[in-house]
Amino acid sequence: MSAPRVIVGLSGGVDSAVAAHLLMQQGYAVEGLFMKNWEEDDAPGYCSAAEDLADAQAAADRLGIPLRAVNFATEYWDRVFEAFLAEYRALRTPNPDVLCNSEIKFRAFLDHALDLGANWIATGHYARVSHGGAGSRLQLARDAGKDQTYFLHRLTQPQLGRALFPLADLSKANVRGIARRLGLANADKKDSTGICFIGERRFADFLARWLPADPGPIETPAGQVVGEHRGLAWYTIGQRSGLRIGGVRDAGEAPWFVAAKDAARNTLVVVQGAEHPLLYAAGLRAEQLHWIAGRPPVTADRLPFACLCRLRHRQPLQPCTLVAYDNEVCRVRFAEPQRAVTPGQSVVFYLRDECLGGAVIAAAA
Numbered sequence: 001m002s003a004p005r006v007i008v009g010l011s012g013g014v015d016s017a018v019a020a021h022l023l024m025q026q027g028y029a030v031e032g033l034f035m036k037n038w039e040e041d042d043a044p045g046y047c048s049a050a051e052d053l054a055d056a057q058a059a060a061d062r063l064g065i066p067l068r069a070v071n072f073a074t075e076y077w078d079r080v081f082e083a084f085l086a087e088y089r090a091l092r093t094p095n096p097d098v099l100c101n102s103e104i105k106f107r108a109f110l111d112h113a114l115d116l117g118a119n120w121i122a123t124g125h126y127a128r129v130s131h132g133g134a135g136s137r138l139q140l141a142r143d144a145g146k147d148q149t150y151f152l153h154r155l156t157q158p159q160l161g162r163a164l165f166p167l168a169d170l171s172k173a174n175v176r177g178i179a180r181r182l183g184l185a186n187a188d189k190k191d192s193t194g195i196c197f198i199g200e201r202r203f204a205d206f207l208a209r210w211l212p213a214d215p216g217p218i219e220t221p222a223g224q225v226v227g228e229h230r231g232l233a234w235y236t237i238g239q240r241s242g243l244r245i246g247g248v249r250d251a252g253e254a255p256w257f258v259a260a261k262d263a264a265r266n267t268l269v270v271v272q273g274a275e276h277p278l279l280y281a282a283g284l285r286a287e288q289l290h291w292i293a294g295r296p297p298v299t300a301d302r303l304p305f306a307c308l309c310r311l312r313h314r315q316p317l318q319p320c321t322l323v324a325y326d327n328e329v330c331r332v333r334f335a336e337p338q339r340a341v342t343p344g345q346s347v348v349f350y351l352r353d354e355c356l357g358g359a360v361i362a363a364a365a
């Protein structure tokens with residue numbers, strides 16, 4: 001019988017190269033596929049796709065596997081970037097990595113791999129998947145600090161059912177050690193940070209190319225004007241940096257943080273001190289509810305349902321209660337008030353080590 005075929009998303013980074021190696025060791029017939037998701041002309045100098053492809057090719061050569069390349073720039077633009085901009089224009093803070101997984105890596109890429117005759121796809125995500133008669137389950141990676149289930153929580157059964165995550169049990173240090181032993185040139189390549197097409201530092205410059213300026217006042221909750229903002233879309237709830245506020249009489253030196261966006265008055269509301277009570281919420285309302293199993297963990301008559309959640313990647317899991325849901329919308333109460341509940345980001349639910357799914361935060365509540 002011939003070995004099952006798996007197509008690995010080779011990004012040019014160390015994680016996916018080591019994932020490919022581990023699958024070869026497990027007896028799979030392994031091939032690499034590099035995706036280009038962004039045309040350089042749309043963001044000159046922001047992306048390094050050519051360099052990444054060269055790194056992916058070097059890794060494939062070293063491992064002795066074939067590598068193909070595919071261009072999903074149109075799909076990425078239509079299904080991820082347009083939604084990302086629409087969310088910003090609606091004054092929310094979107095998470096394009098969540099959409100990139102459900103629309104590109106586990107849709108466009110998966111469909112292409114299946115067309116090429118693959119039985120499975122694999123990535124270098126830090127996450128665990130188990131395939132069983134009752135369906136496929138997504139679980140935390142052993143390395144809690146690297147766990148990427150937050151970004152994978154919108155996968156469906158058909159998507160997860162074809163996925164392998166070979167790094168489930170490894171730490172980043174293990175992965176780099178394996179890469180060095182294999183003589184992979186990218187063993188010490190820096191982790192990719194931020195959004196693939198932007199990178200972290202020039203984010204505000206990048207957004208300025210797509211969002212119109214719309215200045216308005218910055219106010220305290222008492223209505224005292226303390227500055228001018230460049231457009232509410234540029235700010236995120238809980239954020240500190242970028243607020244040029246100073247010299248407010250009797251205000252002291254403590255830094256200022258974004259507490260709310262008042263869209264009706266085009267006003268940014270700020271408070272002083274990282275722990276100000278207005279930065280905390282007892283619960284939230286979220287939309288676009290998705291369950292990985294294809295159904296909720298309990299029927300509505302068994303609510304409330306005690307579970308865990310996180311509101312951002314890497315946040316330690318927080319005890320919470322799902323108090324209400326229907327097909328689309330849910331309401332959640334936290335055991336402890338949570339800081340910076342940010343519309344547009346995801347709330348992701350867990351039961352013990354299993355990722356159940358999640359929803360897009362609409363409002364603190």
Ligand SMILES: Nc1ncnc2c1ncn2[C@@H]1O[C@H](COP(=O)(O)OP(=O)(O)OP(=O)(O)O)[C@@H](O)[C@H]1O
Nearest residue numbers: 009010011013014015016033034035123124125192
């Ligand atoms: N351009 C790409 N082409 C093919 N697969 C990709 C690409 N970018 C990311 N992937 C896949 O998605 C996984 C997770 O992507 P992420 O951007 O989080 O990379 P990472 O954790 O830095 O991993 P790596 O070290 O492999 O780049 C990668 O390990 C890889 O399998």
